[in-house]
Amino acid sequence: MLTAAIIAILVTMILALVRAFLGPSEYDRMLAANSFGTKTVLLIALGGHALSWHSYLDVALLYAMVNFVGTIAVMRFFENRKQDGKEGSGGAS
């Protein structure tokens, strides 16, 4: 049963990756990266239990934190760019 869940998570991660590649605007990429991150946290948690890694939960908790900080950094990156006007081709890449 655990493996079924792991496979499901892997499929979702690939879907998120596809969205990251395609993503018309960079907001989509940000969203895809965030959801990819949370899926990885789940993957580490479930995988760690299934394959009996050692202290895998610390890594999972850490990555949940890092993913959250990363998303905040990305958002901060966007809003600063807004102030000094759009340069380059702006929104859609």
Place this chain on the structure above:
Amino acid sequence: MSLLDHLPILVVITPLMTAPLCVLVDRPRAAWGIALAAAWLSFGAAIVLALTVATSGTLTYQLGGWPPPWGIEYRIDTLASYVLLIVTAMAALVMLFAKESVPREIPEQSIARFYACLMLAFAGLAGIVATGDAFNVFVFLEISSLASYALISMGRDRRALNAAFQYLVMGTIGATFILIGIGFLYMMTGTLNMLDLATRLPDVSDTRTVRAGFAFLTVGIGLKLAMFPLHLWLPNAYAYAPSAVTAFLAATATKVAVYVMLRFMLGVFGADFSLGDMPLDLILMGLGLIGIIMASLIAVFQDDIKRMFAYSSVAQIGYMLLGIGLASATGVGAAILHIFNHALMKGALFLALGAVAYRIGAVTLDQFAGLGKRMPWTMAAIAIGGLSLIGVPPTAGFVSKWYLVLGTLEQGLWPIAVLILIGSLLALVYVWRLIEAAYFGAVAADAPEVCEAPASMLVPIWILVAANIYFGINTDISVGAAMQAATMLMGNGG
């Protein structure tokens, strides 16, 4: 364990511990004082170390108290003490020189941190020379490189930033290649201690992994060494860095890389494997020769004197590689000797250029017109340094060229001896260009009235020039130690 036993670690630790102190103190004069004290202290320690090694043979020092293959170990043999002597001597002299030249080129509030970075670069280089553990070489290489990227980027010209970035990219690629090489060696032998590696390598040395490891190490060290095709970062880095930094790096950084090449190629892999089976001797000889000719040619056409001497440094390294490539005791001895002499020459020249830059600001050829009359002492130092570069008899340069030619003739390779002489002639051309402008050129009408460089700068310059001449005449110390180290390296492979 008396103080004497702690010597190997003291040489490295004193500058390492003063760097944070300089940052804590954060006042320019006090930071300079601490840095100077540390440099001279480790120079003293290096002298005592060299003497003890000369009398009682190789010194070992187990860090953390763990025996070698498990813990990290410092091994100081004749070669290490020889190069350590040069590195610490240059650091001490550059610190003396920096008293005047740094406040002029570095903004006031970052001088204390500049000295901390200089101390870290010096400690990194000393750490590489002293260590006997392969991975420790990589760590200390990284410390000295990071510190030198920061130092180079402090130059006034905006191109110093770009030069520092190029050096960073190339340096990191070189360091990663060395890491790959060490990884392959570790993969096949399971140990990281150099002596242990030397004993365990012969029975795995025919596998492809060790050969590839050997190739990666050569390329990585070659990049750090500014071997001819891989030297692109050196001229910009030395030309745009602050003068005190150029003097220090030119005299020590590439020399330590030559030491690492010797330590790995002859110490770890053993002379018969690296020079015998693998075509290393042909590569080194070929690249060395091309390096000498090409770099000297480019140097002749340079307008900025610092770049000219940077290219001549690449040529001089070509001589060292040529020495190693000869694959004979005299050849390697000549290379080690040239490490010593070249550090003296380049140190004197770049310090003198620093003095000129201190007074006039820019160091281009037209600035040199009539300098002989306006700054007699500095110009005399540059002249003697230039002569030593060419290899005129009374100077140290002549001695190392003499042994190089001796090494080539010993093996009957007279065409190479001819090429060495051509290299010296090219050196004569670009040095003469300088001397002719300085002594016989007319002083430009509205050139600013310039007086001699301050005493605190002239003293280190003239100490180096005196050393240049002294080691030209009385060669038993420099040549004796070099030959002893060479026979030891070539003999039992370290």
Place this chain on the structure above:
Amino acid sequence: MTLVLEWTSAIFLLAGSFLCITGGVGLLRMPDFFSRVHAAGVTETLAAPLLLCGLMLQMEWSLDLVKVLMILLFVLATNPTATQAMAKATLIGGQKPLVTESESTKGDSPSNS
């Protein structure tokens, strides 16, 4: 007793993974950014706790169990806020949501690029 545990964790895991996949597919197929945010939100705030609970049921009582609980709480705290913050930042960032599917597609191209 263990059989009940087995079954409940199996159900949790199944539900969690099903939601996960639907969320992932939703992320791909949704036409406009804000509907994608909704789809991603679903997986993060619902599928994750379900899966983690399923995991917790399978583990025996130990320090690890407490850690999984910690992760669950942390994820529950951060994910909704992250999604909300992203949606708000995008709104400020000038992306207009696709108001009504039917009319606007006939008229000009959707406001956002």
Place this chain on the structure above:
Amino acid sequence: MLIAIAAIRMRDLFGVVILFGVYSLLTAVLFMDLDAVDVAFTEAAVGAGVTTVLLLSSLRLTRRWEAPPRHNPFFSLLVVGVTGAALVYATLDAPLLGDPSAPVHKHVAPHYLQEAAGEVGMPNIVTAVLASYRGYDTFGETLVVFTAGLAVLLLLGFGESGESRIETSAIHDQVVLKVVVKLLIPLILLYALYVQFHGDFGAGGGFQAGVIFATGFILYDMVFGVENARAVMPAAWLPRLAALGVLIYGGVGVYSMLAGKPFLDYSALSADPVHGQHLGVLLVELGVGITVFSIVLSIFYALSGRRRQS
């Protein structure tokens, strides 16, 4: 792997940075699978976390779009091909993945595995080797971090030049985010301390703890603005703190030297050697943690403090 290809092809620098974060995250998962717990921990904390944040803050200062490459890629493909061939050539004789007969497992490693528990008395052998057997490497490593911090300070200063710019940014008026972050930061800092002192038993240690501690502050700085962050942790303190960390580490070494043992030999720290090792490792990890924390935070201050001049 395909992430690497995407990173090459993609011209939008922002996308590259995001993909690089994902790439180092996947590397961390791969390390987990290869039983390298500590390394996965560090790679996730440092690789995915700090590098992405630093790249983003520096990307903010420079241009986001990349000019199309002009010169043809032939030469670089050639060089890459040659090095690639040398690498593959090297791997042909390499011992297979995970086979116990490989020399790596026979020579030095077994000693660590058996004796470490006895001599250093720590279940986590990686921390034991890191801090005491090869303690000097870690000392060098702390100095590398110190040099990097110094270099960034020399180059960028602290960005005090930034006048207190009124930031009408999307983040600052997000009340929900502020409340949640206010709740989370104590938890993050607590977790960092747990990682710091848990190094002996599970995955953890000085570096990871320092980075997590700094991430907590960076989060505070991003959400509540630079001014309040500087009020909490003034920029001038950081280099002194970093210097203090390095001095702690060096101090332990010098102390053991004065006590007549070689440099960094912790058994000199107290009567019974194993207890000395424990104490030494703890102190050393503390020194590392302080240095890494202050350096990462000062780099972030330097990068985030600067206004876009050009």
Place this chain on the structure above:
Amino acid sequence: MNEIAGLFNYWVVVFLMMAGFYVVISQGNLVKKLVGLGLFQASVFILYITMGNLSGGRAPIVTEGVFIYSNPLPHVLILTAIVVGVATTAVGLALIVRIHEAYGSVEEDEIHALDMADDDTRLQEGAGQEESSE
């Protein structure tokens, strides 16, 4: 088949290394060069870790009932190397910010062009009269 499976890991590492190396050499943008450098270094770490892995071994943390451990030494080396990698990237980024402020661009070719332009202006000035120190 075992031969291929055993060495597969190394070939993945080689591919990643070459991808990183290619980016560093061919791409003109400085930020991208740094990312390529990071890619290159990360793959070296994977090489080290795959070396130290033991089939059936557990993580090198002593727990009772487990006897085969994978080799802790590569893990220690990689911990050092990761930190060195991040330190280099941080210094590189600081340099890029300064270069952007000095040159106004981070493209290698544009910087080169600006330098060339500098040289020409200096030549004319130099030729004209004794120019003051720059």
